[in-house]
Amino acid sequence: MKHIRNFCIIAHIDHGKSTLADRLLEYTNTITQRESQAQLLDDMDLERERGITIKSHAIQMDYMLNGQKYVLNLIDTPGHVDFSYEVSRSIAACEGALLIVDASQGIQAQTISNLYLALENDLEIIPVLNKMDLPGAMPEEVKDQIVELIGCKREDILAASGKTGMGVHEILEAIVARVPPPVGDPEAPLQALIFDSVFNSFRGIIAYFKVVNGEIRKGDKVKFFATEKQYIADEVGTLKLNQLPKDVIKTGDVGYIISGIKEAREVKVGDTITNVARPCEAGIQGFEEVKPMVFAGIYPVDTDEYEELREAMAKLQLNDASLVFEPESSAALGFGFRCGFLGMLHMEIIQERLEREFDMTVITTVPNVSYIAHTTKGDELEVNNPSDLPDPSKLQFVEEPYIRANIITKSEFVGPVMSLCIQKRGTIANQSYLTSDRVELVFEMPMGEIVFDFYDKLKTISKGYASFDYTQIGYRQSDLVRLDIRLNAEPVDALSSLIHRSNSYDFGKKICEKLKELIPRQQFEIIIQASIGAKIIARETVKALRKDVTAKCYGGDISRKRKLLEKQKKGKKRMRQVGNVEIPQSAFMAVLKLD
Template identity: 70%
Template sequence: MKQIRNFCVIAHIDHGKSTLSDRLLEYTKTIADREMQDQALDNMDLERERGITIKSHAIQMYYDRPSDGKQYTFNLIDTPGHVDFSYEVSRSIAACEGALLLVDASQGIQAQTISNLYLAIDHDLEIIPILNKVDMESAMIDEVSDQIIDLIGCEKEDIVLASGKTGLGVPDIMEAIVERIPAPEGDPGAPLQALIFDSVFNAYRGVIAYFRILNGTMRKGDLVRFVNTGKEYEADEIGVLKMTQHPKDKLEAGNVGYIITGIKESKEIKVGDTITTVERPCEKAIQGFEDVKPMVFAGIFPLDNDDFEDLRDSLEKLQLNDASLVFEPETSAALGFGFRCGFLGMLHLEIVQERLYREFDMDVITTVPNVSYNLMDKSGEEYTVRTPSELPEQHTIEMVEEPYITAQIITKPEFIGTIMTLCMEKRGTLTKQHYLTPERVELSFDLPLAEIVFDFYDRLKSVSRGYASFDYQPIEYRETDLVKLDIRLNGEPVDALSALVHRSKAEAFGRQICKKLKELLPRQQFVIAIQAAVGAKVIARETISALRKDVTAKCYGGDITRKRKLLEKQKAGKRRMRQFGKVEVPQKAFLDVLKL
């Protein structure tokens, strides 16, 4: 055990975690040169296309230390940097004793750097600060080193200078890992205690769980029990994770590995659960992860209602690999049967939609995303509202509360004005302004979560020309003036397009949707009225005029009154058609409106 080191790589988006991990894999010859590719640990096409890490990836490497001739086993976990995937980071940190904190020498410390650092400090991890991209012309080595020293209180010589691109500083990082990160503690002879920190579904082998052993020894063929679910299985195969799975006969305390038990049901395994043996069970489960709290809710419906069960299977399998996704069944008058899903943010929602399509071939429609509200009615009863259809009549409501978050934005001083304007527009209040250095300022805002769900992150990046970094934590629920915005076509409400909005934003949002629908809906033989309404009051309207298809060909010659009479007859027919004609909203129109 003295020769094992478990560590993860944490940083803000685009500070070079995956590139540096590639260099470590090359240096330890874990991957043959001919198999090497960029972002070697990112095994999803989606991750390569977007250049982001979505999943944490664990891998084992061996390092032959020249100074003492011993071989060390490194278990490395590469983590995502985007705020929507911070749950992945918290799980990786729980399985480690140390963390490599990467800071981009040309960008300096950013919001997610600080947030991930606090996560690591809460778990008492040993932090190794690394200044990455020092080979770039724009690198500000001294300035950013001072920022790191201010942030974590280390000495200047503790900071390792490195470049993920050229491999500079990799031997220094290896030495720092051996010297500074403590070896795992634990007793190989004690009853087995292993923490599950990730799982994945394989069509041939069933559910594969990734774990970290805290105490005890796991052997192939042992009868194991999952403490929280109480289920018992035989360990068909155990082993360590390299680029592929390497089976082993036994794994001891301090190690990271995988277990295959032939579980086919995804419900039977939970991330954060404890594995022990049936023969010598451990006394108590490991205090693992808190249950994740979704921030954004949206309905996901199959294009064809017959695919409902397939969608349920796909979501269950996806949930194994993405523990922060939560869902429950719901029905909609317009879309039929589907699921109400909870996500950590809009990027998470987009990624889940994309993965459903790529990995499970599921085409889905997503309804307008919203957050959950606390509501108290006149009789004093309290309940949670997650969908527009759950909001009761306005006159029965005593009070509605919406979730607030505290947002930390780190930016350059010249963008303070535009960022404040954006946050005020989103009903935010400034709570703190703090200069980290003369060139970097940290702003703290209290903002309603509902306002940052849609386009806040994109707009923040555009008003600050990409220089602002953003991180948030939920704080509390506060009273709000919430209304339900209904969209009606010829007086018929379309429930999939209704949304919960603040009263001050209802009119602008209603206008926007009506305008968009006017562009998207195909014209009919009759006039279509598109209305946005709050209760009985219509606040926006657009009209799609009828296709004029006047058939006067058979009416040649003769008096004009004959022509008029024929047109009047056709007009009456159109009026009748409007009464009975249903307006079908095409699939594309739904998707484009929901993109608003």
């Protein structure tokens, strides 16, 4: 055990985690020259295209130091705030972390929040200054920031470059020297923590785990704590670039188990595996349940595909434990699912993965957050979907979730960032200068306001320099109203939204104008209205396609033309009562991009 080191790599987006991981694998000869490629551990096409890590990836390396062989288990983690749940799970399986900071950009918001995650779990932090080969690198200034943040010594900070390979051997030596070996009792009953799982269409579900106490052997009968299900361990092994079967995985090591599990819901990430013959007394603690931040409906385009969509979502949930979904139905879209995501990027990625990996074309409704409605009878209802909100006459008040947002930016962008946050109903709680030109702004603002396009706008006004991170701080009372969109007097439930009364008129007017552009013209006119309760606050009309019925009346009396036009008008009116309006998918998505 004393020759095992478990560590993860944490950093802000684009600070070079995956590139450095590639170098570590290369220098420990875990991969051959033939296998090597950029972002080796990112195995999804989506990750390569966007250049971001979405999943944590575990891999084992062997390293020789002073004639002694060490086993290093590395987990490369995502940097984006929407995938911070992946990071928290990886950290639970490690004893140390490489904190990577870009020498040209310095410390950013996600660096700090991932660092706090690691410190909460008592991990040994090894600070690394990456991208030292860049002409814009400012090593001395960034070292000052790191010393101020962690309180380490300047000489503890390692300088490296994932691109050129500078300083990689020093990092490997520091991991062996500074990261503590795993603690655990090899003689105790088996206790293993599941930190990830994947679905394989040939072998069933494969769970990745870290052995905390005891050992697991091939052919053992094991039990999963949370679900109480029992299985035979058909195959156990360690995670090299490909899975490597072994006879036994001992205390402190990381490995995988294949036991022919078919059902997705039988494996829970954060569950404990133990031995049936010698079970442990309690499961491993320290896994928080995931809290979804953004809710949206996902519906199959073709209603017959509902069951296939359910299967696809269950398989996707295995691979991404932070996805939460439950069935719901909508009058406009039929049967579908109400899904909880950690943020807008997460939602976009899930939608793309459904389309790529499972060939499902889906419609996504307008995202929103969950509210608490207090009725006049004194009941509290949790509202995840605006159409579930009780009638205004029965409503006492509505509470909405608030967040504390930490924004780190250059001092020249403080003005625009502040005005953006105030426009989104934020109040400033704190403003502090980290260095002469870096400011940390702390705002308290409603979660619902940042769901749509806040992050994109923040990036635009700060020329990409602002970094953003948030935590929930509970619910507060707000003057919220439900805005309904009606087509020919029929409300479309998939387009309803809960919105602050002060913004409702502008928002309603904008949606109506946008829908007028997007809904194709029919034989009859379509009336688009935005309403709060029974009060109509905005209206647009899509004119009917007309046929020239008076073409045959050349010359003669005007009353003949009038008669024909009146007859046509009656026909159009009758058509409007029976005709129904199809809403294109672009209309649902356009509501998000109103500005």
